[in-house]
Each structure stands twice: as C-alpha cells, then as structure tokens.
Amino acid sequence: xxxxxxxxxxxxTPVRVARKVRxxxxxxIAWIFVGPTIFLLxxxxxxxxxxxxxxxxxxxxxxxxxxxxxxxGLRNYERILTDSDIWxxxxxxxxxxxxxxxxxxxxxxxxAYLINKKFKGNDLWTTIIVLPMMLSPAVVGNFWKFxxxxxxxxxxxxxxxxxxxxxxxxxxxxxVDLAPWSIVIVDTWMWTPFVMLICLAGLRSIPDxxxxxxxxxxxxxxxxxxxxxxxxxxxxxxxxxxxRGIENFKMFDLxxxxxxxxxxxxxxxxxINLKRxxxxxxxxxYASAYAIILFVTVFGLASIYVKALNKxxxx
Amino acid sequence: xxxxKLASVSALxxxxxxxxxxxxxxxxxxxxxxxxxxNALVELSKEFEAQSGHNMSFEFIxxxxxxxxxxxxxxxxxxxxxxxxGDSQWIGGGAENGHYVxxxxxxxxxxxxxxxxxxxxxYAYSTWPKGTPxxxxxxxxxxANGWFYRKxxxxxxxxxxAFKEATGRDLAEPKSQKELxxxxxxxxxxxxxxxTVYGASIFTERGSEGITMGVTSALYPWGFKYxxxxxxxxxxxxxxxxxxxxxLEFYKEFYETATPPGYTNSYMGESLDAFKSGQVAMAMNxxxxxxxxxxxxxxxxxxxxxxxxxxxxxxxxxxxxxxISVVAYSDKQDAALEYIKWFANPDVxxxxxxxxxxxxxxxxxxxxxxxxxxxxxGDFLEAMGSVQDFWQEPAxxxxxxxxxxxLHDYIVADQGTAQEALDKxxxxxxxxxxxxxxx
Numbered sequence: 001x002x003x004x005x006x007x008x009x010x011x012x013t014p015v016r017v018a019r020k021v022r023x024x025x026x027x028x029i030a031w032i033f034v035g036p037t038i039f040l041l042x043x044x045x046x047x048x049x050x051x052x053x054x055x056x057x058x059x060x061x062x063x064x065x066x067x068x069x070x071x072x073g074l075r076n077y078e079r080i081l082t083d084s085d086i087w088x089x090x091x092x093x094x095x096x097x098x099x100x101x102x103x104x105x106x107x108x109x110x111x112a113y114l115i116n117k118k119f120k121g122n123d124l125w126t127t128i129i130v131l132p133m134m135l136s137p138a139v140v141g142n143f144w145k146f147x148x149x150x151x152x153x154x155x156x157x158x159x160x161x162x163x164x165x166x167x168x169x170x171x172x173x174x175x176v177d178l179a180p181w182s183i184v185i186v187d188t189w190m191w192t193p194f195v196m197l198i199c200l201a202g203l204r205s206i207p208d209x210x211x212x213x214x215x216x217x218x219x220x221x222x223x224x225x226x227x228x229x230x231x232x233x234x235x236x237x238x239x240x241x242x243x244r245g246i247e248n249f250k251m252f253d254l255x256x257x258x259x260x261x262x263x264x265x266x267x268x269x270x271x272i273n274l275k276r277x278x279x280x281x282x283x284x285x286y287a288s289a290y291a292i293i294l295f296v297t298v299f300g301l302a303s304i305y306v307k308a309l310n311k312x313x314x315x
Numbered sequence: 316x317x318x319x320k321l322a323s324v325s326a327l328x329x330x331x332x333x334x335x336x337x338x339x340x341x342x343x344x345x346x347x348x349x350x351x352x353x354n355a356l357v358e359l360s361k362e363f364e365a366q367s368g369h370n371m372s373f374e375f376i377x378x379x380x381x382x383x384x385x386x387x388x389x390x391x392x393x394x395x396x397x398x399x400x401g402d403s404q405w406i407g408g409g410a411e412n413g414h415y416v417x418x419x420x421x422x423x424x425x426x427x428x429x430x431x432x433x434x435x436x437x438y439a440y441s442t443w444p445k446g447t448p449x450x451x452x453x454x455x456x457x458x459a460n461g462w463f464y465r466k467x468x469x470x471x472x473x474x475x476x477a478f479k480e481a482t483g484r485d486l487a488e489p490k491s492q493k494e495l496x497x498x499x500x501x502x503x504x505x506x507x508x509x510x511t512v513y514g515a516s517i518f519t520e521r522g523s524e525g526i527t528m529g530v531t532s533a534l535y536p537w538g539f540k541y542x543x544x545x546x547x548x549x550x551x552x553x554x555x556x557x558x559x560x561x562x563l564e565f566y567k568e569f570y571e572t573a574t575p576p577g578y579t580n581s582y583m584g585e586s587l588d589a590f591k592s593g594q595v596a597m598a599m600n601x602x603x604x605x606x607x608x609x610x611x612x613x614x615x616x617x618x619x620x621x622x623x624x625x626x627x628x629x630x631x632x633x634x635x636x637x638x639i640s641v642v643a644y645s646d647k648q649d650a651a652l653e654y655i656k657w658f659a660n661p662d663v664x665x666x667x668x669x670x671x672x673x674x675x676x677x678x679x680x681x682x683x684x685x686x687x688x689x690x691x692x693g694d695f696l697e698a699m700g701s702v703q704d705f706w707q708e709p710a711x712x713x714x715x716x717x718x719x720x721x722l723h724d725y726i727v728a729d730q731g732t733a734q735e736a737l738d739k740x741x742x743x744x745x746x747x748x749x750x751x752x753x754x
Contacts, residue, residue: 266728
C-alpha cells in the first residue's frame with residue numbers, strides 16, 4: 001500500500017486520540033472544525049448586533065455608566081426618521097454615492113478598455129494608474145487639501161489657467177456648492193483604478209474567438225462593443241459597483257480629512273454623523289438606532305442588487 | 316566576626332533604603348494638550364522630580380483630538396493618566412461621572428486655600444456644581460481668547476494716513492468690536508510691501524470647538540446669556556435674544572469681509588500660521604500662545620502687540636484654561652496629590668508664569684510687577700476680569716456639537732438667518748436638557 005499524506009497522518013496520530021476520534025461521526029468532526037469559527041462569529045458579530053438592537057430602544061449613554069438606562073421604545077427611531085438634518089445627511093451620502101460610482105465606472109471602464117489594447121509601455125501605464133489606490137485615505141485627504149487651497153493650491157491654479165478666473169476667487173472645500181463635488185473628485189481619483197482593474201479582468205476574460213466569429217459575420221466594431229464587450233463585462237462592472245457602493249456608504253476618513261463634514265453640514269455623510277452621535281455626543285442608544293437603520297438600508301439594497309447581479313450572470 | 320556583622324548590617328540597611336526608595340517613587344503620567352505651555356510644564360516638573368523622587372511622564376495630545384482622546388480615556392476608566400489638565404467644560408462630567416477625585420479634604424489637610432487663586436478661575440476650573448465649594452481641580456492654567464496684531468504695520472505712516480482717510484479716525488488698538496471689524500476690513504486685500512494681506516484670522520473650525528469659541532468672543536461683549544435665570548435652563552429669549560442675533564450677524568460679516576480666502580475650517584494652528592506668515596494684520600487666539608508669539612524671530616518682538624477682546628455693550632472674553640485634577644482610576648493617587656500640593660506652592664506658581672504658563676495664583680497675579688512682566692500680562696489680567704465660559708454640564712459635548720453645527724451652517728455655509736440658527740440652537744439644547752432630566 002502506497003503511503004499517502006492521509007495514511008501518514010493517521011499513522012502519526014497517537015493511539016489514545018485516534019480511539020477517541022474513531023468514535024465520532026463525520027458530522028461531529030465537521031462541527032469540531034467549524035465550531036471555533038461559529039463561536040467567534042457569534043461573539044464578535046451576532047452578539048454585538050443583537051446588543052445594538054437592544055440598546056436602540058433605550059436612552060443609554062456609554063459615558064454615563066452611573067445612570068440607569070431607560071426603555072424608550074421606538075422614540076429613537078421616530079426621532080431619527082423625522083429629523084430633517086438626518087435626511088440632509090442621507091441626501092449628501094446619496095449624492096456622494098451616485099456621482100462617485102458614476103464617474104468611477106465611466107472612467108474606470110474607459111481606462112480598462114484602453115489598457116486592454118496591446119501597446120508599448122502598457123504595464124508601466126497600468127502601474128502608474130493604480131498608484132492612487134495604494135495610498136492611505138488620510139494621506140490622500142491631506143494631500144488634496146493642499147491642492148484645493150485657494151491661495152497656493154495647484155488645483156485652483158490649473159482651473160484658473162484654463163478659465164482665466166482668479167485662483168483665490170473660489171474655494172473648493174469652503175463653498176457649499178463646490179465642496180460636495182470636491183470630495184467626489186478625490187474619491188474618483190483614488191478609486192477609479194480599482195474599478196479599472198475589475199473591468200480589465202472582465203475584458204481579458206472574453207475569449208478572442210468570439211470577436212473573430214463576429215469579424216467573420218462582418219459585425220462592425222461598434223456592434224461588437226455593444227453586443228459582446230458590454231454584456232460580457234457587465235457582471236464584473238456590477239460587482240465593482242457593489243464593492244464601491246458598500247465602501248462609499250461607509251466613507252469616513254477621506255471626507256473627514258478633506259472637509260470634516262463642512263462647510264456647515266454640506267458634506268456630513270451619514271457615517272460622519274453617526275460617529276459624532278456615538279463617540280462625541282455619546283448618545284449610545286440613539287446612535288444604535290441610527291446604525292440599525294443604516295444597516296437595514298444597506299442590507300436591503302445590497303440584497304436586491306445581488307439578486308439582480310445573479311440574474312445578469314445567469315443570462 | 317565583628318566586621319562581618321557590621322558589613323551585613325550595612326548591606327541590609329542599603330538594601331532596605333533602596334527598597335524603601337523604590338517603593339515610594341512612582342511613575343506619574345500627566346495628560347494635557349500638546350501646545351506651548353505643555354513644554355513649560357515639562358521644564359517646571361523637573362523640580363518636582365528632584366524633590367519628590369517620583370518620575371514624571373507626559374502624554375500630550377494635539378488640540379483637535381484632545382477632548383475625544385481624553386474623554387474616551389475617562390469614560391473607559393483608563394489608567395493612562397494619573398493627573399489630567401482637562402478643559403474647563405469637562406468639570407461637570409468629571410465630577411458627576413466620578414472621573415475626578417474630589418479634592419476638598421486634601422485641600423483642608425494640606426492647607427491649600429482656594430482663596431489664594433483668582434476667583435474667576437476657581438469658579439470656572441474647579442467647582443461643581445458651579446460656584447459651590449466642591450473642588451475637583453486646582454486652577455492650573457488661566458487663559459482667555461485675546462487678540463494680537465502687526466504693531467509695525469499699525470505704526471507705518473503710509474498705512475496710518477490711509478486709515479485716517481478711509482475712516483476719519485486714527486489707527487490704534489480697537490476699543491469696540493465694531494472698530495475691530497473696521498480695522499480688519501481696512502487691511503483686507505491691502506498691498507503691503509508688494510504682498511496682498513488680509514484683515515484678521517478668526518476661528519471657524521467645525522470639528523471640535525473652534526467656531527463656538529470664536530463666536531462667543533463676539534456674543535459675550537454683546538451681552539449674551541445662556542439662561543434667563545441662572546440654573547433654570549430657560550434659554551428661550553436669552554440664547555436667541557436680539558443682542559445675540561446682532562453679535563452672530565457681526566461675526567458672519569467679519570468672516571465674509573475680513574478674513575483670508577479659504578478660511579473655512581480654522582482654529583488655533585491656522586490662526587498662528589496666518590499671522591506668522593505675514594498674511595493677516597490681526598488674529599484671535601488664546602493667551603497661552605502669546606509668549607511664543609512674542610518670542611517669534613520674524614513677527615514677534617517689536618513687530619507684535621496684544622489687546623484684550625474688545626467690548627461692545629459690555630466687556631467680555633471667552634474663557635480658556637484648565638484645572639489640574641487627579642484621575643479617580645489612577646493607582647497612584649497619593650503621588651498625584653503630592654504633585655498638586657507642590658504645584659499649588661506660590662514659588663512654583665511664580666516659576667510657572669516665568670516659564671510661560673499662566674498662573675492663576677493671586678500671589679503672582681497681584682504682584683505689583685506682574686503687569687509689566689510681559690507685554691500681554693496686563694491684557695491677561697483685564698481679560699480674566701470679564702471671562703465667560705461655555706456650559707460645563709456633564710452633557711457639554713452634546714451642547715457644544717449642536718452649537719458648532721448651527722454656527723457653521725449659518726456663518727460658513729450661509730444657510731438660514733442668525734435668528735433661525737439661534738432658535739434651532741435653543742431647540743437642540745432644550746432636547747439635550749430634557750434627555751438629561753433637567754427640563
């Protein structure tokens with residue numbers, strides 16, 4: 001009998017252990033392997049979630065441990081859902097989400113399409129393009145803060161060069177109209193390469209023979225693009241949208257560095273607002289209700305989206 | 316044999332002595348904000364180390380993160396700090412949540428009298444409930460929001476003549492808030508030595524406390540009150556009074572017409588940078604920075620002078636400064652109390668002022684030579700005579716963040732009117748006090 005790794009492992013198992021294990025069913029052995037993971041999952045994910053749900057019905061404050069929390073029923077939820085300021089935060093988040101995803105998909109796909117063509121220096125360009133996503137968001141935030149500086153910032157000077165405007169006549173981060181776009185620009189600059197890489201993977205997965213068959217059928221390049229390229233890359237694109245959507249819904253560091261949520265509350269995304277409620281105002285019960293509402297929103301939207309993604313894959 | 320016995324006894328004595336020394340000597344950690352006075356305190360504390368045998372370590376946190384970091388530390392019962400020089404507004408939470416050790420018995424036993432410290436500082440930094448003889452801190456660092464300006468520009472004949480022509484009066488330190496604005500507007504976008512300069516740097520920061528500290532420097536001179544009757548939490552008509560509305564509109568006009576471009580999120584650091592880089596004619600900031608500003612080789616010395624926050628309807632300055640407390644979670648409370656006892660000593664307080672800290676001890680402040688001891692010393696005394704502080708309630712963070720939002724929305728984001736901003740602020744604060752069970 002040849003010695004396989006399994007037989008070697010069986011031979012090396014001490015007799016006492018082997019006797020004990022021999023009596024166990026496959027299901028029991030499976031539980032032994034899976035058990036620690038399930039325990040950890042319950043301890044660090046499920047239990048805190050249940051605890052958060054419980055806290056959301058109280059007026060508990062984590063900085064007032066000597067005060068007995070009171071049961072307030074649905075009051076926290078009612079307050080949040082009827083608070084016009086929170087709806088403004090939701091709108092700011094939706095604006096940020098929509099436009100960052102729109103530009104990242106558009107530019108990311110275009111870049112991937114160009115990079116996918118074989119040309120000299122292809123690899124070098126790919127490396128250069130993906131550089132921004134390798135940087136820390138805090139660094140990127142500080143870096144762009146200087147670029148947007150009205151008196152010495154390069155961004156303002158470039159805009160001034162093309163428009164003839166005075167560079168210090170507009171403030172990207174200080175203007176209510178421009179600040180939401182300034183964070184969209186930075187996030188797009190940073191994360192378009194990520195979308196590009198996913199699209200590139202999609203483009204490279206399309207077999208050449210499909211295009212060759214289309215050529216034989218005398219299909220134009222435009223037709224090939226819309227009937228072959230787009231449908232076959234679509235699942236990848238949708239995956240990129242899902243990743244970026246989830247990431248940007250919880251966007252915090254970049255925006256805090258750039259605008260701190262300002263001017264006023266113009267760029268105060270829900271994640272920033274939630275952090276202020278939970279860890280600056282210490283309204284733990286209220287913040288728990290807020291977190292649950294956001295969780296349900298993201299979970300609901302993501303579920304619908306994943307179903308749509310699966311349908312596209314099945315086609 | 317006799318020698319052997321003697322040697323053994325000597326060795327035992329040395330060992331016992333060194334053991335006793337090591338048992339008494341503690342490693343104390345003092346937590347504070349990272350700024351100029353903190354460096355002075357490190358220097359000062361060397362004397363304490365030499366006297367007591369304790370080792371001092373310091374944990375200095377940059378101002379924008381100071382409250383977050385330290386309040387998290389206290390709320391989690393952390394043992395990082397044995398001594399904490401915490402902001403004046405934390406005193407309510409520190410006392411009610413049991414973070415700070417009550418110092419009354421200690422003061423009584425060591426003969427430390429609060430009468431030896433400036434009344435305003437004892438009220439603001441040490442007592443909770445406010446004004447009662449319950450002490451949770453020793454006044455450590457007196458401070459208020461003041462102003463400094465380019466004295467060399469103010470003294471130039473061409474600039475003086477231009478100002479006289481523009482306003483009909485002489486260019487001098489402002490005597491009112493409106494004069495302050497007029498001077499700042501005069502300097503706004505003026506060419507000086509071939510460089511465009513701006514009026515003044517003021518506080519507009521959104522994230523922590525900046526814009527509130529700046530705006531209250533206008534609100535207090537207009538006669539702003541937090542409550543109609545102190546202790547009653549009846550804010551409607553006080554917080555949103557016509558005077559408060561006028562002061563808020565004034566600050567917005569200041570921001571829009573007399574500050575450098577892009578000045579939308581600025582606090583202490585930005586104010587200092589703007590002044591030191593020769594960008595502004597005047598700047599607001601805490602007195603704590605004034606020794607460093609005076610010593611600056613480029614814009615200090617003869618080029619700088621200082622003035623107290625100008626009055627309008629009355630004198631009024633925003634209170635800064637802190638008291639030093641013993642953290643209740645510390646295992647080294649005895650050694651920490653030793654530090655407080657040492658720090659309360661009049662000689663140490665005199666040296667504290669000498670090194671750049673702002674002593675609140677009467678022996679220092681009432682010294683006949685104090686006013687002339689630094690170019691800003693007289694202004695400091697004047698400011699401390701009319702200081703007003705923000706809420707010091709345990710829920711101060713909620714109250715502060717609500718004000719930050721309403722002020723920034725109105726002043727920087729240009730949303731709504733001053734009246735609406737203050738009305739909303741009353742609503743926010745009412746909700747907080749209702750949650751607290753105080754309304």
